[in-house]
Amino acid sequence: MSFKSFIPYQRRSVHAVIVTGVLVTTLGLVSIAHADPQAADNVEVASSIELDVPYVPTPEPVVEGMMEMGAVSEGNRVIDLGSGDGRIAIAAAKLGAQVLGVDIDPERIREADENAEREGVTDRVEFRQEDLFDTPIADADVLTLYLLPTINQQLRPKILTDMAPGSRVVSHAFDMGNWASDERRTIAGRTVYLWHVPARIEGEWQLMQGDTLVNLTLSQRYQEVRGVAQRDGQAMTVGNARLLGDRIAFTLADGEHYQRFYGRVDQDRIQGVEPVEALAGPGEPVEADWQAERES
Numbered sequence: 414m415s416f417k418s419f420i421p422y423q424r425r426s427v428h429a430v431i432v433t434g435v436l437v438t439t440l441g442l443v444s445i446a447h448a449d450p451q452a453a454d455n456v457e458v459a460s461s462i463e464l465d466v467p468y469v470p471t472p473e474p475v476v477e478g479m480m481e482m483g484a485v486s487e488g489n490r491v492i493d494l495g496s497g498d499g500r501i502a503i504a505a506a507k508l509g510a511q512v513l514g515v516d517i518d519p520e521r522i523r524e525a526d527e528n529a530e531r532e533g534v535t536d537r538v539e540f541r542q543e544d545l546f547d548t549p550i551a552d553a554d555v556l557t558l559y560l561l562p563t564i565n566q567q568l569r570p571k572i573l574t575d576m577a578p579g580s581r582v583v584s585h586a587f588d589m590g591n592w593a594s595d596e597r598r599t600i601a602g603r604t605v606y607l608w609h610v611p612a613r614i615e616g617e618w619q620l621m622q623g624d625t626l627v628n629l630t631l632s633q634r635y636q637e638v639r640g641v642a643q644r645d646g647q648a649m650t651v652g653n654a655r656l657l658g659d660r661i662a663f664t665l666a667d668g669e670h671y672q673r674f675y676g677r678v679d680q681d682r683i684q685g686v687e688p689v690e691a692l693a694g695p696g697e698p699v700e701a702d703w704q705a706e707r708e709s
């Protein structure tokens with residue numbers, strides 16, 4: 414089934430407005446076509462471009478906020494899906510990131526290329542005319558979006574499967590359905606969401622702390638984690654489990670002691686780390702010399 418429905422100039426949003434012979438919309442649920450500016454009375458000749466999202470630029474202060482929330486920094490690989498005039502991609506390139514912007518509209522690509530040239534960042538940014546659903550995103554440290562809720566949700570499985578744990582997704586205005594964001598800010602009246610792609614931690618783990626073995630069973634829904642544990646056949650409580658990208662923390666309690674474990678997940682292994690402020694919780698932090706291995 415196609416994601417697109419191509420309905421030249423048929424309004425599917427009450428917010429749609431027409432200017433300069435080209436249909437421009439707010440981000441309502443609408444597909445748009447290119448118009449022939451010569452056509453009388455705005456009766457356009459549709460080109461073959463089908464947009465899943467109309468072009469609406471992100472205000473500059475919001476772009477800045479997106480960079481900050483995504484912690485975009487030198488050497489990061491950033492992908493902006495639906496890059497418009499390139500402002501998000503160019504902002505990332507100015508911070509030293511290597512950036513790919515993709516847009517299906519060749520006019521936007523032309524504008525973005527010109528803007529990158531003017532801003533002197535052509536060595537760090539590439540704009541590619543492409544359908545955003547075809548863009549490989551596995552290599553991105555940061556993915557930026559200003560699309561639509563439905564498009565975000567269509568991208569969600571690919572983000573969760575392909576992007577590395579700990580990589581970030583920043584979306585202007587729209588959330589990801591039932592995948593709750595890790596952070597949400599209001600910037601210049603707009604909402605911006607941040608997600609850290611969660612590591613996959615579901616399964617049976619053997620946790621070794623010195624000579625002590627704890628059998629830990631973890632389940633997860635996105636970054637929400639639950640667990641049960643046993644030590645020497647005795648049940649322990651797993652509390653306040655938190656997952657932020659590839660960092661995990663949980664409290665193990667045996668009725669007498671509350672110990673907080675902080676670790677970094679690397680596929681089938683968790684290595685203890687120093688306490689992570691963002692994942693703080695009840696219990697005495699344990700030394701970082703524990704590890705866990707997934708059995709299944």
Ligand SMILES: C[S@@+](CC[C@H](N)C(=O)[O-])C[C@H]1O[C@@H](n2cnc3c(N)ncnc32)[C@H](O)[C@@H]1O
Pocket residue numbers: 440463464465466467468469470471493494495496497498499500501515516517518521543544545546558559560585
């Ligand atoms: C809301 S604008 C965002 C522009 C820019 N990222 C910004 O925030 O300023 C959405 C952009 O997505 C592009 N777009 C729509 N459908 C697309 C598709 N299937 N593949 C790639 N780009 C698409 C549009 O041409 C438009 O430039």
